[in-house]
Amino acid sequence: MLATWKLLKGNGSGGSSVKFSLSLFPSTTPHSMSLLNHSCDPNCVMVFEGYQLLLRSVQEIQIGEELTISYIESLMPTSERQKQLMRQYCFECDCLNCHNQEKDAEKLAGEEHAWKEVKDAVNEVRYPKSKEEWEQVLARFQKLLSSNTGHLPDTNIYQLKMLDCAMDACINLESWEEALSYGNRTLEPYSLYYPGFHPLRAVQLMRVGKLQYSQAMFPQALETLKQAYNIMKVTHGTDHSLMQTLMEIKEQCEAIMRIQ
Numbered sequence: 001m002l003a004t005w006k007l008l009k010g011n012g013s014g015g016s017s018v019k020f021s022l023s024l025f026p027s028t029t030p031h032s033m034s035l036l037n038h039s040c041d042p043n044c045v046m047v048f049e050g051y052q053l054l055l056r057s058v059q060e061i062q063i064g065e066e067l068t069i070s071y072i073e074s075l076m077p078t079s080e081r082q083k084q085l086m087r088q089y090c091f092e093c094d095c096l097n098c099h100n101q102e103k104d105a106e107k108l109a110g111e112e113h114a115w116k117e118v119k120d121a122v123n124e125v126r127y128p129k130s131k132e133e134w135e136q137v138l139a140r141f142q143k144l145l146s147s148n149t150g151h152l153p154d155t156n157i158y159q160l161k162m163l164d165c166a167m168d169a170c171i172n173l174e175s176w177e178e179a180l181s182y183g184n185r186t187l188e189p190y191s192l193y194y195p196g197f198h199p200l201r202a203v204q205l206m207r208v209g210k211l212q213y214s215q216a217m218f219p220q221a222l223e224t225l226k227q228a229y230n231i232m233k234v235t236h237g238t239d240h241s242l243m244q245t246l247m248e249i250k251e252q253c254e255a256i257m258r259i260q
């Protein structure tokens with residue numbers, strides 16, 4: 001029997017923890033998040049809090065409506081998502097995003113030979129462990145980023161992954177200013193691909209806000225951290241430990257601005 005999880009009672013408005021508002025429909029076997037079905041535009045997300053996994057609603061959900069999560073990284077273009085879902089979970093997704101091939105053109109914008117080279121470079125990165133390995137990764141991406149200027153928009157998903165990875169490399173190498181320059185470039189594509197309430201966008205805004213703070217750009221940092229807060233209160237909830245960290249930096253920023 002195929003099961004679906006539906007909202008039967010409680011608050012299904014965006015930003016609720018829905019873990020206590022669920023009943024399995026139609027059977028009444030014990031609750032299990034592993035029974036949630038997939039959508040490429042899900043109404044719930046799962047976030048970790050320590051070892052605990054929280055299920056949170058990120059859209060308005062009507063009573064009786066099915067609860068969904070995304071099984072995969074939604075950044076991929078439709079054909080790649082479909083391939084992964086078939087390979088790993090043996091089904092064809094028929095959500096609206098898949099039907100409309102939502103944002104596929106933007107995801108693969110720019111010259112094909114350029115993004116294919118970037119895609120290969122990004123896929124070759126294997127969890128660098130040492131400073132030297134991070135330096136090698138960064139050197140390769142710096143070269144590609146300068147040769148791709150004008151050929152690839154930052155909204156191209158492989159360019160975006162490269163910017164993210166270059167930012168990680170700089171953070172690991174403590175090159176905060178350069179990390180910020182890459183982080184800033186990711187924000188617009190993140191808002192395009194992770195609209196509404198998405199945990200990845202909240203975390204990215206928090207990372208960029210912290211980098212702005214490190215560069216004494218306090219008004220900008222405050223603005224970015226406020227954006228992170230507004231998303232994170234929905235995706236993670238105000239009690240989440242990441243929210244506590246976010247609040248601390250935000251308060252430090254406000255305190256510095258008061259005495260300046």
Ligand SMILES: C[S@@+](CC[C@H](N)C(=O)[O-])C[C@H]1O[C@@H](n2cnc3c(N)ncnc32)[C@H](O)[C@@H]1O
Pocket residue numbers: 001002003004034035036037038039089090091092093094
């Ligand atoms: C973790 S289970 C989800 C619960 C499952 N519906 C059940 O009754 O046990 C994953 C499986 O559910 C099905 N499934 C999940 N999302 C789906 C979707 N959007 N369309 C069709 N089948 C889906 C697929 O068969 C997939 O392998």
